[in-house]
Every structure is written in C-alpha cells, then in structure tokens.
Amino acid sequence: MTLSQSGLDPRVNLSQEEMLDISRQISQTFSPDRNENVSNVRINNGTRINPPNRKHGRSAPGHGLKLATNELLEISQAVSRDFAPSRSTEKPELLLMPVDPHHVHALWSVEPAQLNAQSNIPDPPPLTLRIYWLPDNSLSFNNSNLFFDTPLPQNKHSQRIRIPISGTAYSAVIGERGPSHSLQPVAESNIVKIPAEHVRSVYNTNNRHDDLPDYEDTDERHRLNTDFYPKNAHFVSIAKKDQNEYLFFTKMSALLEQNQRDKKHRNETFSSFSQTRSEHFIFELH
C-alpha cells in the first residue's frame, strides 16, 4: 500500500522543523525505557524473552522523561539526606498505641526546654504520664475522667504500660507532677481503643461494659471482693451507672497490689492512682 492509498492527505505539508519537532516529541514520549526493555535480555540458550504486554493500556507512574540509573540514585540519596524523618523539637509529642487487652505502648518526645518552670532546677522530677479512662469509647476527656499516673523513666522515649480494663478507650497527657497530685501537661495524646479480652456473643453485650462479663465470671472477682470490697464497702450499692467506676477502682487496686507484690511488673505498671470526683482516693507505691 502506497501513501496515496492510505487515506491520508498527502497535501498536508510539514516543514523540516515541524517534522523534527514531532520526531523529538515522539522519541521523548514513546522511546522504550532502558530499564524496561526486557527484549535486551538473553538467557543461556540464546533465546529472547518476549516483552510482556502492557496491561489495560495504563501507564505506570514515572512515564515521560527517563532518568538514568545514576540520576535516580543521586535524587534518592539527596531526598534521603535532606528530608530524613527526625523527632520534632518544636513541640512535645505523645502517642499511645494498643498492644493487647492489657497494655498500651506510650511514645513521647519532650525536650527539657519544653517543660514548664521547673525545668531549670538541678534535679527535676521525672516526667509523669497521666492516663485517662474514657468509658464508652468517648472521644474526649476532661478532668472528671478517672485516671492513673505513671512516672516515666529518664533518657527513654517509650514505655509499655499495663492498663486496668480492656475493651475501652484511653487518652493521656504528659507533664510534671506538682503539689497535691496536680500535673502541668505539656502534650496530649491521641485516643487509643483497647480491644476486649474475650470473644463475645453479640446477644449478651447490650448495655454492658466489655470487661464486666469477664470480671464477673472469674476468680479475680472473688479475690477482689475479698481483698478490697470490705475496705470500700460504700461501693457495694452504687448506682448502675457507676458500676464501671467500681470495676476500674477495683482493677486498679488489684494492679497496685500486684505491683507491690511482684517486682517484675514494676516497669510496666503505675505508681499511683487517683480519682478526682466527689470522693478522692490516692494510692501510692513505696
């Protein structure tokens, strides 16, 4: 078939410059990628692999201008060097991550200069993490939420922390403890949802706290009742809405006791627990 038979109009004349420009554009846009040209690859018996078909006619990202291997490497190294992730020094940060039904992992970044007035004293107190319990997976907290405190080790940026109740949410602040268990927070964490400990049938969970069935069905309940219930008898008849607070309280008590008894857990739990409601309870470890 000659050009005149092809249906194209040979009367459209292109200048040499136009043809050169088009040729360059086609070469730039459609030339085979050196890295992708599998037809160059020969195997031992001398046969060639056929270039695989492009799927679905889509262009992968990176089409267009082709860069040589050394150019790619230079850019990769420059980006890695100039934009490497680094801990923020602008403001303190605090992150809580769920590990299992009994633990959260706290990660923080607080520079001494970011602390409050006490930062320039010779022997500053350790940072304290105050973990708030958010019943019903509420998305915010305030000072009326139950909480417990744990001192954070110096020269570390993360710590695994044991929590009293599973199947609920927590949030935390980090700061320096002041008088009367006050805390000057410098950073607030995300809200972390801690999964429940046990498999549940959906028919048995209406209006019940995730942890209650487990609590009610285990020996721990009996032990808690025996050990703690008598001392805090006024919790016996609390209204239903406060049953979860009772559970939190007793669980925390049990953890404190375990902490005192078993030193191996000391690095994963807390040293004090306080509740700032109408009644005030404070537990301190020695």
Added chain:
Amino acid sequence: MKKGYLSIILHAHLPFVRHPEYDSFFEENWLFEAITECYLPLLNVLERLEKDRINYELTLSLSPTLISMLTDELLRARYLEFLHRQIELAEKEIIRTRSQPEYQKLARLYRRFFVKSCSDFQDRYQGDLLKQFKRHHSLGNLELITTAATHGYLPLLNISETAVRNQIKVGIDTFKTHLGFAPTGFWLPECGYYPGLEDHLKEAGIAYFFVDSHSLSSSDYSIKQTVYSAHKLNNGIAVFGRDPASSKQVWSAQEGYPGDFSYREYYRDIGFDLDLEYLGPYILDGMTRIQTGIKYYRITGKDSEKELYDPKQALDQACCHAQHFIQQKLEQINTQTDETAIPPIIVAPFDAELFGHWWFEGPHWLEQVLRLADTPEHGLKTTNCQAYLEQFPVSDEIIPKASSWGEHGSSEYWINETNDWIYPFLNKAQAQMEKLACDLSRLTVNNLQERTLNQAARSVLLAQASDWPFIMKSGTAVEYANKRITDHLARFNYLHDSIRKNRIDERYLIALETMDNLFPDINFRTFCSKNNNTAPY
C-alpha cells in the same frame, strides 16, 4: 461416613523491593528466589493436577505488592538475569564436582531445575505468572483473594481509620486492576484483627476473612465450637479461624513436617561452604557470603554431621507426610461431626513462601495432599471459604477478640523496643497526608500537583508495610528495614514540602515515580479522613 471440608490457603506476599537506582540489588533476590522455588513450582503442581483431572480447591492470597512486582518489567528482566547466573553457577558446580559423582548428580539436578524455571517463565508463561493463576481461577479450582496494599499491620494503623481504609481499598483496587475481578475474601496482614475492622472490609465489598484460632476461643467458647465452622459478625461478614493442629503439623520447627531429617537442609548452602574466590560472581559484592540456592545436604539430625541430600527419599517422605496430614484431618472431622449439625471446615492457612523456599519439598507435599483429598471413599473434601459459605450459610453471630498470628497472639511483635520508634513517624506522615488530602481534595490541582500528591500517598503506604517492623524484631536484615522506612518517610517529607511550598521539581518527581512505581490508579483524595480521629500532629 462423616463429612467435612478442608480449605488450604496459601498467602503469597513479599514487600515491595525494586531498586532501579542500582544496576542490581541484593534484596530483589527475595522475589527471584520465591519465583524459582515457590511460585513456578506451585504453577507446576496446579498444571499436573489439571492434567490428571484431580478435583481440588485451593485458595491463594496474592498481596498487592507481590502483584505489582510480578507484573513489573524491570523485575522480570532482572529475574532472567538472576536465572542466568544460577544456571551458570550450577554448570560450574557440575565441573567442580566431577570427581564426586553423588555431588555432581545433585549439581545436575540444580541445573535442570534452573533451566526448567527459565523455560517455564520465559516460554510457557511469557513472564506473566498472574495470567496463569487467573487461568486456574477460571477453571474453578483456585480461589484468588488479596490483602492490604503494602501489608500494613492494621491493628497498629488503626490510630487512623483512614489509614486502615486506604490499605484495604488500594489493596483491593490493585487486585481488581490486575486480575480483572473483585476478591470475595481478604487476608488480614499477619492475621492482625481488632473489633471494628470488619466494617472497613464490608465497605470494601469483602465477604469473609480469617483470624487466628485464639481470636475465636475463650473460656466461653472452645476451639471445637468456634474454629471448625464459619461465623457471622454483626455486619454480615463471615470469619474463619485458623486450625491450630494444621499449623502445628506444617509450621512447627520441632514437630512440623519440614523439620524431618530427610528433607533438604536450608541453611547449609555452598555460598557458605566454598572459597570466596570461586563464589565471587555469585555472592554479594564478591565478598559477602549469601545463600546461592545450591544445597547438597539433608537435615540429617539436630547436631549430627550433615549427610548428602537424597531427592527420592525426600519426596517419598513428603508423600508419607501428606498421607499423615490427610489422616489427621479425617480424625479431626470425625471428632467434630458428632457435635455440629453442619459439616465442619478445617481452615489451614500458610505462607506460600514456606512451600519450596524454606521447605523445598513443600510443593510436592501440597500436591499429594490435594490428590489424596480427592478420594470419594472418605468424607473429606477440599473447598474454598466462599463456596463453603454458599453451601452452609452461617447464622450465629460473634465478635472475635483482637489477635494476630504473631508472638503471644497480640501486636507485640510489631511494636516493641526494637521497632517502636517508627510509629510516631508513621502516624505523623499519615496525619499530614490526610491534612493535605482534605485541604486540596476540593480544589482544582494541576497535573503536576496531582502526581505529587499521589506519589506522596504511595510513600505513606510503602512506609506502613508490616515487613519492616517484623524484620527489625527478627533481626535478619535490620539495616535494610531501617533504610526502607526512613527512605519512604523522607520521600513523603520531600513531596509534602514540595506541595506546601508549591515548588515541585518534576525531575525529582519522575525519579520517585520511577522508583516507587506501584499503584498506578491511586487517588490521593481517598486520604481525606471521614472524621478527625487522628493523632495531634
């Protein structure tokens, strides 16, 4: 005769390792070894079963990163170069062992193995393994499913629901692009589950997923009650539990089949036995000893001198182990059927790379299991979970507990003192990506900005792969894992900075698009969160 079902799931996944910025890159061998030892042998098994008209069902989970690498032309070309070197080394070994006929026999076997791999990959499959898996799917024997985009460990990404949603969405989109249909099942990376995850799966059109057995068992529910049947969650999606007995028989280093003394020893490789000068061209930088894939010994015993590998003896043992496995499954079914009205299902998921790479005889074992299961005389039948659900709809509702198939069944392996440093950075990048997407999703962006934003989304997803914290904990290739995480975060930081300052260097953008060239259809707008439940960055 009691009746029951066996569903074997192979989860095929490798992290995205592709380095066009180097002429060759050692970690790309992960893919090349898996193609040679696992994926090609698996296709050979499926073809033999097809040829012999064996009635079987098998499920294969293909991760989006693996799909992307299997369809990548650069990696296909480099794979052939890899095979070329393997064949060359095997030929060199044939010459070296000419005075040791028993060794030479094995060297010849390796040469045949590599030449066949080359021939299969190049001539029979035209470099397109996905097309072959799809063909077996269309024959009705192979169920294909997928997993999260870069195998992100979802319980720890759950700080941002948008991160979880995008891992699932981009994963499924990639599968659909390459396989041409939507998967009904979903493999949770590392079997990592948390209550509520099912809502994202449902939103993505998934019908079922898998959890580890302890996710379904407790003092209230025994494994017998929960693992050998399907369950429905309150949004209608179905969940299956991993059979602990099958896991133990195949996975356990001490009691599992792969530890049998007849099988090929993985760790004893000529890469560690022969002179460096001799090995030079076939090891890392000519100096660092690595696995070459040529191994002459069988496991032999725990502390004993290694004896020469006997392929026939090993394959015979694989047959015996297949018979044992089927017998064990029949016994499990006989125990179960007394207690349940519907036939039980034994769900046996494994890493696909176990079969052939770690356990050289694994593909042969799998073939024998599927052949033996196709015996009308007993009540055991292979199935896939979708077919089972269609035949036996579930009615009971359950909320599994959070779990993984890692150490202690929790997230502990992916967040601990060896790898926890990555999470503030991952969380910050995710939050920044979401803010970018929300700020710009309703504005008109030009093509260059759109490409930059999409590339930023790719960088975030790549940094989220579960493989990197896993490697940091296991201590195997820590330096590389650290580099990959920091490189992807740096690339994200660069792209984020470029957008915010409206100073996009197209040359740099093209370089990043060329290096991280997966997920061509990604849309940064899906990173705009539905709510603001993200960390305060």
